[in-house]
Amino acid sequence: MGPRNGPQAPQALAVPRRSRGTSRPAQSIIGRVSTSGPPIRVTLGELYRGFFHAGARGVGGVLPWVRRMLVEERRWLTAAEFTDLFSLCNFLPGPNTVNLSIVVGARFHGVRGALTALAGMLTLPLAVVLLLAALYARFGALPGIDAVLRGIGAAAGGLVLATGVKMAAPFLRRPRALAVLLVTFAVIALLRWPLVPVLLALAPLSVLAAWFRRP
Amino acid sequence: MSPLVSIAIRFAVLSLVAVGGVTAVIPEVHRIVVDVHHWASDAEFTQMFVIARAAPGPNMLLVTLIGWHVAGLPGALVATAAMVAPSCTLTYFVSRVWQRFRAARWRVALEAGLAPIAVGLVIATGWIVARGAQDTGWVAYAVTAATAALVVFTRVTPLWPLIAAGALGLLEVV
Numbered sequence: 001m002g003p004r005n006g007p008q009a010p011q012a013l014a015v016p017r018r019s020r021g022t023s024r025p026a027q028s029i030i031g032r033v034s035t036s037g038p039p040i041r042v043t044l045g046e047l048y049r050g051f052f053h054a055g056a057r058g059v060g061g062v063l064p065w066v067r068r069m070l071v072e073e074r075r076w077l078t079a080a081e082f083t084d085l086f087s088l089c090n091f092l093p094g095p096n097t098v099n100l101s102i103v104v105g106a107r108f109h110g111v112r113g114a115l116t117a118l119a120g121m122l123t124l125p126l127a128v129v130l131l132l133a134a135l136y137a138r139f140g141a142l143p144g145i146d147a148v149l150r151g152i153g154a155a156a157g158g159l160v161l162a163t164g165v166k167m168a169a170p171f172l173r174r175p176r177a178l179a180v181l182l183v184t185f186a187v188i189a190l191l192r193w194p195l196v197p198v199l200l201a202l203a204p205l206s207v208l209a210a211w212f213r214r215p
Numbered sequence: 216m217s218p219l220v221s222i223a224i225r226f227a228v229l230s231l232v233a234v235g236g237v238t239a240v241i242p243e244v245h246r247i248v249v250d251v252h253h254w255a256s257d258a259e260f261t262q263m264f265v266i267a268r269a270a271p272g273p274n275m276l277l278v279t280l281i282g283w284h285v286a287g288l289p290g291a292l293v294a295t296a297a298m299v300a301p302s303c304t305l306t307y308f309v310s311r312v313w314q315r316f317r318a319a320r321w322r323v324a325l326e327a328g329l330a331p332i333a334v335g336l337v338i339a340t341g342w343i344v345a346r347g348a349q350d351t352g353w354v355a356y357a358v359t360a361a362t363a364a365l366v367v368f369t370r371v372t373p374l375w376p377l378i379a380a381g382a383l384g385l386l387e388v389v
Contacts, residue, residue, distance in 0.1 A: 058271045059377055060344065063337065064366070072370070084326045085310075087333035092309060093233045094302020095275040102303045103310040114307055118299065125272020126279060130291060132266045133280055144385050145269055151384020154355040155376045157345025158362030164338035165367055177331040184335025189342040195235040199332070207328030211320075 042076055042108045044116045050074055051101050051120030060156025062097040062121070064163040070104065077104070083167050091203065097121070176213070180206045218285050219293050221252065226278055226297035233302065235336075237275040244277065254285045275299070355389050 042050075054065040063086075070077045077085070085107075089099035098118065105117030136142055171177040184202060187193045225247055233240045241264075248254045255263065263284065267277040275298055282294025316322045345359040362376040383389040 055272045057374060058273070060268075061340075062271075062273050064373065068373075083330050083334065087326065087329040088310070088313060089306065090333040090336060091234070091329055092302065092306050093231050094236070094299065094306065095233070095273045096236045097273045098275065098299055099302065099306040102306045106307055106310050107314070111307070114303070118303065122272065122295070122299075125270050125276055126291075126295065129267060129270035129272070129276045129279055130283060130288075132270055133263075133283055136262065136266060142266070142269070145265060147384045147387060148381045149265065149269055149384065150355075151358070151380040151382070151389040152377055153344055153347055154358040154384075154389055155362040155373075155380035157341050157343075157347070158359040158364075158376070159366055159373045160341030160344055161338060161359070162341075162363040162366035162373075164334055164341050165363070167334045167337060171331055171334065177327070180328075181331040181335040181338075184332045185339045185342070188336060189339035195239050195336075199234065202332055203329060206332055207324055210327035211324040213327070 040076055040108075042074075044109055044112060046074075047105055047108060047113055047116045048120040050076070051105075051117045052123060055121035056124045058097075058125070060152050061160050063100075064159045066097055066100055066121075067163055067167075076108075079167070080170065083170070086167075091199070176209055177206075180209075218254075219289060222282055222285060222290060222294050223297045225252075226282075226294050227301050230298050230301040231305070237273075237277065237298070241277070244281070248281055254281065259284065354383065358383065358389060 050069050051066075054069045055062060058065045067082055067086075071079050071082050085103050086096070086100060089096045089103060092099055098121070101117040101121045102114040105113035105115070107113070109116065132142070168178075168181060171181055180202065184198070187198055188195065229240050229243065229247075232243075237244075245260055249257055249260050263280040264277055267274065267280055270276055275295075278298045279291045279295045282290035282292070284290070286293070313322065341363075345355075358376070358380045362373065362380070365371055365376055366373050380389060
C-alpha cells in the first residue's frame with residue numbers, strides 16, 4: 001500500500017471484485033497482480049475455461065491446480081483471498097474443491113457463475129471416469145493402473161505438500177496461527193485422529209484466540 | 216423404492232454431513248453401498264475407488280461410479296447431482312452472507328482462526344497421500360521431495376512430475 005493512496009486506502013480494499021457493471025476490458029486482467037487495483041472482471045466463459053483446466057489437470061487432487069489457476073496463472077484472487085475462501089469451504093460440508101468453485105463463481109457472477117464454475121470443473125472428469133468405467137466393464141481389468149497410480153501418488157503428495165507450504169508462508173510471522181497449523185497437521189497426519197472431533201475442538205479455540213488478539 | 220430414489224436420498228444426506236470432503240465419508244459410503252444396499256461387492260467397491268482415483272477431478276467421482284454401477288447413466292447423473300446439490304446450495308448462501316459481512320469483526324476472527332487449520336489440513340493431506348505411495352522405498356520419497364521442491368521453487372507446470380512419476384510407476388521403479 002503506497003502513500004499515494006492516502007487515508008482512502010482501506011476503503012479501496014473493501015471494494016468488491018464482483019462487478020459486472022464495470023466496462024473494463026476482460027483481457028486486461030489476465031497476467032496482472034490483483035492487489036488493491038480496480039475490480040476484476042471475469043466473464044462466464046473465462047470462469048468455465050479456468051475451472052475446466054483445473055479439473056482436467058487434477059490427477060491426484062484438484063486443490064493445487066485450482067490454487068495455481070486462481071492465484072498464479074489468472075490472478076483472479078490474491079494468495080490471502082484464496083486461503084480465506086478455501087478455509088471457509090473446508091468448514092462447510094461437501095467436496096471442498098467443488099465448494100470452492102461455487103464460492104469463486106458466485107463472487108464474480110452470482111448463481112450463474114457458481115453453476116458455470118462447477119460445470120467447468122466437472123465436465124471432463126465425469127466423462128473420463130465414465131469412459132474408464134466402460135473400458136473396465138468391457139475388458140475386465142485395467143492393466144498397470146495400480147502401478148501408474150502408485151507413481152502418481154508419490155508426485156501428487158509432493159504437489160499437495162508444496163501447495164500447503166505456499167499457503168502456510170504468511171503464518172510464519174504469527175506464532176499462534178503457526179502453532180494451530182502444526183497441531184492440526186500432527187493430530188491428523190501423524191496421530192490419525194478423526195477429522196470432525198478435531199475440528200470441533202480446534203476451531204473454536206483458534207477463532208477465540210483470533211478474536212482476542214490485540215490489533 | 217426405485218434404486219434411483221435410494222441413490223438420490225442416500226447421497227444427498229451424505230453431501231450435507233461430508234465435512235472435510237468426500238474422503239471423510241468414504242467408510243460410510245462403503246457401509247451403505249456394500250453392507251446396507253448390496254449395490255456392489257467389496258471387490259467391486261475397491262475397483263470403483265481405484266478407477267475414480269485414476270480420473271482427474273475432485274475425489275467425489277467415486278459416487279458417480281457407484282451410481283453408474285447401480286443404474287447406468289441415469290444413476291451416474293443422479294448420484295453426482297445428489298452429492299453436490301445440497302452442499303453447493305448451502306455453500307452458495309453461506310458465501311453470500313460471508314460477502315455481506317466482509318468487514319465484520321466476527322468474520323475477520325473466523326477467517327484468522329480457521330485459515331491455519333485449513334492449511335494444516337492441506338499439508339496433512341499431502342503427507343497422507345505421499346505416505347500412501349511410500350511402501351516401495353527411497354525412489355518414492357525422492358519423487359515426492361522433487362515434486363514438492365519443483366512446485367515451491369519454480370514455475371514449471373506440475374504436470375511433468377506427475378507424468379514422469381506415472382511412468383516410473385508403470386516401469387515398477389517407484
